[in-house]
Amino acid sequence: MPDLWLPGAYIDKGVNAGYKNGRCQMIRPVEHATVGSDSRGVGRRGYMNFLVHREASRENGCTQYAEIDSVTWHSFEPHRLFGPGVEYERLTTGGMNAEGLSNFEDLTENQIEWGKRIHAFCHEWGVPLDLYNGPRYEVDGWFGWVNHKDIDPSRSDGLTRAEWNLMVPSGPTSEGDGGLMWNVFYGNLDGTVTFIHGIGAVVAFRLVGRPVGMFGLPMGELDYIGFNVNGMNTRLVTPEVGNKLEKASAKLLA
Numbered sequence: 001m002p003d004l005w006l007p008g009a010y011i012d013k014g015v016n017a018g019y020k021n022g023r024c025q026m027i028r029p030v031e032h033a034t035v036g037s038d039s040r041g042v043g044r045r046g047y048m049n050f051l052v053h054r055e056a057s058r059e060n061g062c063t064q065y066a067e068i069d070s071v072t073w074h075s076f077e078p079h080r081l082f083g084p085g086v087e088y089e090r091l092t093t094g095g096m097n098a099e100g101l102s103n104f105e106d107l108t109e110n111q112i113e114w115g116k117r118i119h120a121f122c123h124e125w126g127v128p129l130d131l132y133n134g135p136r137y138e139v140d141g142w143f144g145w146v147n148h149k150d151i152d153p154s155r156s157d158g159l160t161r162a163e164w165n166l167m168v169p170s171g172p173t174s175e176g177d178g179g180l181m182w183n184v185f186y187g188n189l190d191g192t193v194t195f196i197h198g199i200g201a202v203v204a205f206r207l208v209g210r211p212v213g214m215f216g217l218p219m220g221e222l223d224y225i226g227f228n229v230n231g232m233n234t235r236l237v238t239p240e241v242g243n244k245l246e247k248a249s250a251k252l253l254a
């Protein structure tokens, strides 16, 4: 597995470090703007994984508050499970732009540089270098980056396409370039699901005790196991197959 902490970033473990609220799925990181000038206290309280400061002189220019795949509070309930949150420290300057985002102060050189590193780091984890560009709130099934405004009706923050392109100079990767991602779900009769996820393998983590419906999986009278590839096309497999996948994964992770 890739590193949990971004090389060179200042580490300040917040309340969600150590997987206090579980692991996210690493399929849909979210771009944010702080609308502030010093959001370090918010970071320590567990709201984001990465805070990119305006200047390199503050905490190396970027602070990480929790493991890259740790759940943090950066967006509302279902979505924080999907990927890490990245906050760029910037204020609004008034009005909205054509992409439906609030206008913000320009990103600094430091922010563009750390943005590049964060996107490359998430790509190591299998996240495609693509920014969502569809209707708001219809991101289910999207595997890649997304702006906060596209998942939360009360927010209008994120990166413009031009800003995003500064951080991904090579341009978007083709669909599926993030490598094979397997998700395995175990549904239980008590209405809980064990979620198992891995990148290029089968299992990287499990999340126990979440309602089955959260993942849009069918509720049935019998236990079931589902798996999907690249966060889409969920299929059900038998518990026997799932058990084999789990054993194979445990070996890979050992």
Ligand SMILES: [Zn+2]
Pocket: 031, 032, 033, 074, 148, 155, 157
């Ligand atoms: Zn936000």
